[in-house]
Amino acid sequence: xxxxxxxxxxxxxxxxxPTNENFRxxxxxxxPLQDGEFLAQAEYLSVDPYMxxxxxxxxxxxxxxxxxxxxxxxxKNVAYPxxxxxxxxxxxxxxxxxxxxxxxxxxxxxxxxxxxxxPSSLGLGVLGMPGNTAYFGLLELCxxxxxETVVVSGAAGAVGxxxxxxxxxxxxxxxxxxxxxxxxxxxxxxxFDHAINYKTENVLEELKKAAPxxxxxxxxxxxxxxxxxVMRLMNLxxxxxxxxxxxNYSTGPIKVQxxxxxxxxxxxKMEGFIVTRWQDRWMEGIRANLDWxxxxxxxxxxxxxNGFESMPKAFMxxxxxxxxxxxxxxxx
Amino acid sequence: xxxxxxxxxxxxxxxxxPTNENFRxxxxxxxPLQDGEFLAQAEYLSVDPYMxxxxxxxxxxxxxxxxxxxxxxxxKNVAYPxxxxxxxxxxxxxxxxxxxxxxxxxxxxxxxxxxxxxPSSLGLGVLGMPGNTAYFGLLELCxxxxxETVVVSGAAGAVGxxxxxxxxxxxxxxxxxxxxxxxxxxxxxxxFDHAINYKTENVLEELKKAAPxxxxxxxxxxxxxxxxxVMRLMNLxxxxxxxxxxxNYSTGPIKVQxxxxxxxxxxxKMEGFIVTRWQDRWMEGIRANLDWxxxxxxxxxxxxxNGFESMPKAFMxxxxxxxxxxxxxxxx
Numbered sequence: 001x002x003x004x005x006x007x008x009x010x011x012x013x014x015x016x017x018p019t020n021e022n023f024r025x026x027x028x029x030x031x032p033l034q035d036g037e038f039l040a041q042a043e044y045l046s047v048d049p050y051m052x053x054x055x056x057x058x059x060x061x062x063x064x065x066x067x068x069x070x071x072x073x074x075x076k077n078v079a080y081p082x083x084x085x086x087x088x089x090x091x092x093x094x095x096x097x098x099x100x101x102x103x104x105x106x107x108x109x110x111x112x113x114x115x116x117x118x119p120s121s122l123g124l125g126v127l128g129m130p131g132n133t134a135y136f137g138l139l140e141l142c143x144x145x146x147x148e149t150v151v152v153s154g155a156a157g158a159v160g161x162x163x164x165x166x167x168x169x170x171x172x173x174x175x176x177x178x179x180x181x182x183x184x185x186x187x188x189x190x191x192f193d194h195a196i197n198y199k200t201e202n203v204l205e206e207l208k209k210a211a212p213x214x215x216x217x218x219x220x221x222x223x224x225x226x227x228x229x230v231m232r233l234m235n236l237x238x239x240x241x242x243x244x245x246x247x248n249y250s251t252g253p254i255k256v257q258x259x260x261x262x263x264x265x266x267x268x269k270m271e272g273f274i275v276t277r278w279q280d281r282w283m284e285g286i287r288a289n290l291d292w293x294x295x296x297x298x299x300x301x302x303x304x305x306n307g308f309e310s311m312p313k314a315f316m317x318x319x320x321x322x323x324x325x326x327x328x329x330x331x332x
Numbered sequence: 333x334x335x336x337x338x339x340x341x342x343x344x345x346x347x348x349x350p351t352n353e354n355f356r357x358x359x360x361x362x363x364p365l366q367d368g369e370f371l372a373q374a375e376y377l378s379v380d381p382y383m384x385x386x387x388x389x390x391x392x393x394x395x396x397x398x399x400x401x402x403x404x405x406x407x408k409n410v411a412y413p414x415x416x417x418x419x420x421x422x423x424x425x426x427x428x429x430x431x432x433x434x435x436x437x438x439x440x441x442x443x444x445x446x447x448x449x450x451p452s453s454l455g456l457g458v459l460g461m462p463g464n465t466a467y468f469g470l471l472e473l474c475x476x477x478x479x480e481t482v483v484v485s486g487a488a489g490a491v492g493x494x495x496x497x498x499x500x501x502x503x504x505x506x507x508x509x510x511x512x513x514x515x516x517x518x519x520x521x522x523x524f525d526h527a528i529n530y531k532t533e534n535v536l537e538e539l540k541k542a543a544p545x546x547x548x549x550x551x552x553x554x555x556x557x558x559x560x561x562v563m564r565l566m567n568l569x570x571x572x573x574x575x576x577x578x579x580n581y582s583t584g585p586i587k588v589q590x591x592x593x594x595x596x597x598x599x600x601k602m603e604g605f606i607v608t609r610w611q612d613r614w615m616e617g618i619r620a621n622l623d624w625x626x627x628x629x630x631x632x633x634x635x636x637x638n639g640f641e642s643m644p645k646a647f648m649x650x651x652x653x654x655x656x657x658x659x660x661x662x663x664x
Contacts, residue, residue, distance in 0.1 A: 223590050223592035224590055227590070227592060242595040243596065245590070245595075254589075254590050255588060256589075257587060258555050258577070260556075262604075265604070267606055268604050271595075271599070271602070272592070274596065
């Protein structure tokens with residue numbers, strides 16, 4: 001009898017906020033390895049905002065998508081030796097038989113770089129997709145310059161917290177927008193110049209105070225009314241990097257003031273992106289963030305949920321903003 | 333007694349659509365020329381959409397802003413000799429005493445290039461600001477590639493009609509959106525692949541038919557609900573050049589669906605611009621359009637209103653879409 005993987009299935013189409021009914025836990029007996037394949041056992045799994053809108057494109061009955069840090073426990077592929085810690089876009093499953101050659105449209109699994117004494121779970125956060133999202137999305141699309149003012153929404157999340165710190169490293173004034181006083185206090189500890197609690201404060205008025213010279217760069221994780229407020233204070237030739245729109249993943253798009261007028265007079269530039277466009281520079285981003293961590297210049301936080309059976313709970317909690325830093329699940 | 337200029341004054345703040353009450357015709361006796369100055373007599377004046385939002389920033393009593401083609405009739409400046417035909421951002425006035433050295437924040441007046449047998453009025457349209465707006469705004473920000481689908485709104489206007497033709501010259505499929513059947517017929521004559529009358533047709537449905545492969549580039553002159561429809565059909569890595577938002581100049585911004593979600597998944601890029609950012613390449617744009625005209629590859633139309641006293645009428649008519657091609661006023 002082969003290895004049995006536990007898998008979380010997209011049981012029912014998302015309507016509004018996800019609930020337990022959207023997920024179903026199943027078991028799957030895996031086949032013996034063929035040449036070129038390896039067997040990976042999940043140690044940490046990622047729950048990320050993008051999963052909400054992406055899954056909507058899949059039929060019911062699909063495996064939930066997502067990345068994981070796994071250990072290779074059996075291998076017929078020399079590039080993935082037994083014992084290696086790897087990142088793989090395997091989905092919500094405890095065990096995976098995988099042939100990298102057959103994965104054409106996905107991100108190929110890769111062996112984690114040497115993280116020294118750092119936990120391998122960082123490969124799902126600051127040293128993985130979210131860290132690279134922050135690194136490339138900020139530096140390549142916002143191109144922040146010393147002395148400029150940078151605003152980041154979803155600032156206490158896996159991506160936003162890194163964005164703000166990198167902007168500080170580049171000599172910018174940084175304002176974070178987050179959803180609780182605890183998160184705002186944490187942002188201050190991360191050396192953010194100002195933090196706004198959008199649930200209790202007037203975002204536009206607070207931004208006016210915190211950004212007296214206007215806003216040059218905006219890294220947007222949320223969309224909606226927060227973005228509408230930020231847009232009103234953008235400076236001439238401002239740059240907006242649109243990473244996510246978590247505010248509407250479960251509600252559908254809201255109506256906002258047509259942004260085009262400001263776009264013309266302020267000559268703004270706005271660009272949406274998915275981080276895999278920098279696939280060929282992936283390790284550059286990870287190395288840069290790793291170096292900053294080793295130098296004590298980049299802090300990270302993880303919100304860990306224990307147990308594979310808790311994947312839906314961790315996912316739903318993250319969508320509601322329950323996490324500070326990266327939300328992950330430890331398999332145990 | 334000196335030369336007397338007739339001037340149109342911004343008499344009363346715009347509220348909604350401009351009316352005759354917003355304007356006042358005055359006379360001004362001009363002083364004798366000082367060293368470095370010249371006296372210019374207007375031949376053609378421009379009425380452009382941008383004047384509506386720009387004037388809102390000026391106090392009542394200001395001269396109406398705008399460009400004109402004028403003849404130098406007296407000069408104490410060798411760069412502007414008597415008889416020269418020049419473009420100047422002099423405002424709505426028949427006569428101007430001007431010292432280019434004292435004009436720091438404005439576009440400097442320049443002697444028109446040799447237009448051969450073409451009318452000098454083109455210096456206000458296809459061979460001036462609108463032509464350059466089309467040339468640079470399309471080629472630099474939308475970067476259309478052969479075989480791509482380009483949509484232009486305000487397509488029968490001074491800028492839009494040139495945008496569409498340049499896109500055709502670059503080998504694109506071009507769809508124009510305009511406000512009358514006559515305009516749409518004219519666009520077909522200009523070799524547009526498809527023209528949509530937004531006043532009588534369902535823009536989204538017609539776009540779906542006309543752009544079966546989706547939209548790669550959008551040159552936006554109007555904003556609002558037309559833009560909302562176009563955005564829904566943009567392709568991955570689509571580029572949007574935001575030139576103007578005439579749909580809301582008199583009404584104020586409307587609410588539209590928050591565009592951010594599409595921005596991320598389609599990795600769109602949107603940039604607003606004012607053509608003077610290419611000030612140092614100004615003559616490049618004029619020469620390119622002039623060459624295409626001489627080669628018979630670029631058509632233009634002018635909607636001419638006669639008489640300086642008709643400036644407000646021409647302006648109000650243009651804002652309502654009464655013009656095809658460039659709206660100008662002939663002084664006599």
